[in-house]
Amino acid sequence: MVPPSGHRLLLASALGILAFHCFSRGQKNSTLIFMKENTIRNCSCSADVQDCDYSLANLLCSCQTILPLALEQTSYSDHLTIWFTDAWALGLLLNFTLVRDLKLSLCGTSTLPTEYLAICGLKRLRVNTEARHPSPEQSLLIYSGGESEPREQPVWFPGCMYVSFLDMTLFNRKSSLKAYSIENVASIANNFPYFSYFETFPILSNKSYVVTFIY
Numbered sequence: 001m002v003p004p005s006g007h008r009l010l011l012a013s014a015l016g017i018l019a020f021h022c023f024s025r026g027q028k029n030s031t032l033i034f035m036k037e038n039t040i041r042n043c044s045c046s047a048d049v050q051d052c053d054y055s056l057a058n059l060l061c062s063c064q065t066i067l068p069l070a071l072e073q074t075s076y077s078d079h080l081t082i083w084f085t086d087a088w089a090l091g092l093l094l095n096f097t098l099v100r101d102l103k104l105s106l107c108g109t110s111t112l113p114t115e116y117l118a119i120c121g122l123k124r125l126r127v128n129t130e131a132r133h134p135s136p137e138q139s140l141l142i143y144s145g146g147e148s149e150p151r152e153q154p155v156w157f158p159g160c161m162y163v164s165f166l167d168m169t170l171f172n173r174k175s176s177l178k179a180y181s182i183e184n185v186a187s188i189a190n191n192f193p194y195f196s197y198f199e200t201f202p203i204l205s206n207k208s209y210v211v212t213f214i215y
Contacts, residue, residue, distance in 0.1 A: 030079035032057060034107075035089045042066045051128050052083050052107035068092060076100065083107045087115055087168050094119060098160065104171075106131050112168040120160035125214060129171050138177040142212055160209075163188060167215040178215055185209040 032043040036054050043061035050056060057063065075098035084090040085108030094102075095117050102119070103126040123144070128137045142164060170177065185191050186208055 028078065030081065031076055032061060032063075032081045032083070033093055034083035035085070035093070040066050040068065040093070051105040051130060054083075074098075076102075079103070081105065086110055087112045090168070091115070091117060096120070100124070102126070103128070106171050108132075112171050115168045117166040117168065119164045119166060121162050122164040122212070123162075125164075125166075125177070127170070127177055132171060133174045135174060140177045140179055140214065142179060142214075143181070143210065162210050162212070164212040164214055167213070170215050179212050181210055181212040183208075183210050185211050 029044045029046050030048075032045050032049065034041055034043075034054065034057070041058070041063045042065075043057055043063035045057070045061040047060065049060055077100060079101045080099050081103040082090065082093050083105045084093065085106070090104070098120040100121055100123045102122060102124070105128040109132050122142050125140045125142060126137055127140075129135060143162060164179075188209055188211065192211070
């Protein structure tokens with residue numbers, strides 16, 4: 001016996017809702033952080049959002065406003081996307097943070113200063129400079145490692161084996177994203193004295209670092 005059309009519609013709707021929830025549970029959310037009008041928004045997104053579309057991010061993602069102090073000593077084990085408009089905002093959101101998979105999207109046209117950001121444990125970097133130089137998104141694999149590798153703790157650099165220095169001026173150019181690494185660095189503070197913010201960090205004699213410069 002064929003159910004009435006109203007029952008068929010109700011059944012189809014119920015199955016559709018069930019399928020949507022099953023699909024949503026199977027998706028792996030990513031983190032999106034952006035600063036808009038001096039407000040920092042931290043969002044959990046189940047799908048990619050078009051770069052720098054703040055309204056769409058607030059609509060499609062689960063977002064909350066956070067205080068700058070809440071960003072200190074934060075780590076991200078999954079995908080992290082940051083939309084930024086200036087070097088100060090990016091430094092506030094990213095400097096001295098453990099991030100494995102990072103995407104940076106420039107959402108302004110300001111020229112960025114010659115500064116370096118220090119990132120811990122970075123494995124893959126994607127960069128989008130559409131706001132300043134219309135060009136395809138660039139991707140760079142810093143190092144490869146299996147999912148079974150131990151998590152690097154603590155977040156701060158004395159406990160981090162892989163350290164990446166990101167040259168902020170790369171967002172001012174149209175050239176391709178590049179990187180080079182130096183292995184078996186015994187002390188970051190001694191080998192790179194011009195990075196003065198490492199002078200206050202203790203030196204671990206039994207650990208060597210892999211230092212990568214991204215430019």
